[in-house]
Amino acid sequence: MKKSLLALAVLGAFAGAAHAQSSVTIYGIVDTGVVYQSKVATANGGTGSKFGLNSGIIQGSRIGFKGAEDLGGGLSAVFNLEAGFSNDTGGLQGSDATTGSNLFRRKSVVGLAGNFGTVLLGRQTDFADTISAYTAVQDFGGWVNNSGSGLDRLQGTRTNNSISYTTTN
Template structure:
């Protein structure tokens, strides 16, 4: 009898423990992406280089969840960039330089995340941008440009921008609609609660083959006394839509930015259109981007992107990406590298592996 009781206790303990183990998970994941890239004008001369992250930024990360019961889960994500051609970390100042957040996910109430993360603008419009089919070089018009280039004066946050000290909420699905909210605390010493603060609101819609998003973002000046002189609040209005026709996907984005990077009257509009044609194992894509610089210098930017991706497996792909960028009225071009003039061509041949 005593042996039977001990055996029963052991079985009971195992049964009680097993669900707890099954309800919690942590996943190590990443992307290794490297290519040989030819640039016809790299600060005045042609250049051939081995570089990292031309299709997708090379990275590794940890993500996990724990089922808390009642449709509620604890979630987290830590992600760090890495430069494949040198092995150097993606940032010298932050190890988890791509994202670091923790939150709660409720089936009935939505998702809440706190930490270092991208804004709502990226969540809604990023999947419709040029980044997925054309890679990082094509994202410049829709985000932070190469330092010194005409695009570097603007940043509509669809690209690489992430915010410290942020809180992000996404509602449950209501007949295809989701409401999103985002606040990044400025936390400027001696300033008010709004000093340096970023607020981003948006709504998304997805049903069947159709996807659409609308987002409005504003960033306050970081100076303790608020915006003065040549400074003003940075605002971005963005909208986008995409439709999957089966044989091809069509995506389009429009953004209007005022006082970019808090510089008064630094206004610009951007338009991006892309056609993606998948026929396994190939995916071909063509896209056009235009930035209309509304300043007196009128450095309008045009970029054409073409890509071909061949899937060797579900995890590994070969790719070729070509991009051409031109800038009007003496502005400096810059796709992945700073040009010495107003135009630049860039061709990358590489491979990407997901794990």
């Protein structure tokens, strides 16, 4: 009887030590605005003006979930899921023939992080987006992209089934 109680106590001690620390963060942006347009075509063939509600005036509206699970020894499992939406219609943002109706079409990654850096796998933007976030050339509200400057690559390109590695420095 004493052996089984001792074994149970030792097992209980290891079970408590194996409990990992995890965290999940919910984040997002709801960006909408009232827009005035002039010289809009009317049903009778003339032109007029109108007020409307538009989603994503400066940045695209989105909701995201990101988190980490401590695996021990300085290693963590990480994930990030991000969906874009049009808050004026409730529809998925960017649903078309090329992207389909993917819920997390902005970002959908899983990976490992540790002292070596971070490795992510899934749908993500490329290095141009990562670099622009740390510089003064990040495209704010599409101004660079829409100016005709040819610098629209500053926002990166989203790629399915991609792998990225980011060093700690």
